[in-house]
């Protein structure tokens with residue numbers, strides 16, 4: 308068994324009087340697709356945000372590729388996030404003024420790539436995700452499922468090591484959701500990208516290699532992989 312590419316050990320996070328995480332641990336191996344499930348308010352998104360370095364835990368450690376996120380300066384953590392992680396949220400959060408292809412190219416442009424190279428890399432994702440012909444549409448001219456596929460392309464274009472997906476199909480009907488999940492899983496497997504997928508739908512979790520249940524701020528036994 309390969310070492311985890313990313314793991315959290317004993318995370319605690321409190322928001323005022325709410326203890327969102329109470330000793331949550333979770334590990335993701337290279338290329339592994341892990342679903343994080345559990346009831347509403349159990350701490351799934353908080354766990355994902357801590358693992359992604361968006362939120363600092365009060366206690367515990369998050370280690371990506373041998374590096375402790377809590378020991379990095381804010382700036383270095385931001386660079387690491389941009390270079391190594393991709394994100395897809397419930398609503399694609401595409402920039403409404405930019406055509407789909409420019410939305411997809413954005414992470415490469417932010418990473419310093421030239422416009423021509425970024426657009427070429429972005430264009431390659433459209434046929435892979437069943438989006439042929441939609442390159443120059445504005446987000447407002449796409450369906451919900453198409454928008455999520457554009458968001459997946461944007462999340463994967465810069466070749467991240469880990470893709471974080473928080474309820475990526477939450478706004479879609481089950482047919483569009485299945486299609487988005489099939490494409491997400493297929494694209495991640497081809498790229499060798501690990502995926503951490505937060506969902507409360509068993510149907511969506513079934514696309515993962517493994518499911519971890521979060522209850523009361525802890526990842527349930529059996530979901531924890533020895534680091």
Ligand SMILES: Nc1ncnc2c1ncn2[C@@H]1O[C@H](COP(=O)(O)OP(=O)(O)OP(=O)(O)O)[C@@H](O)[C@H]1O
Nearest residue numbers: 322325326327346347348349350351352353354507
């Ligand atoms: N920024 C915040 N400020 C205050 N409380 C918060 C904040 N973020 C989360 N919480 C609280 O922490 C707990 C865990 O929230 P979290 O969003 O991680 O749960 P979740 O399992 O992802 O829920 P859902 O499935 O409903 O999205 C909840 O009680 C929530 O209200």
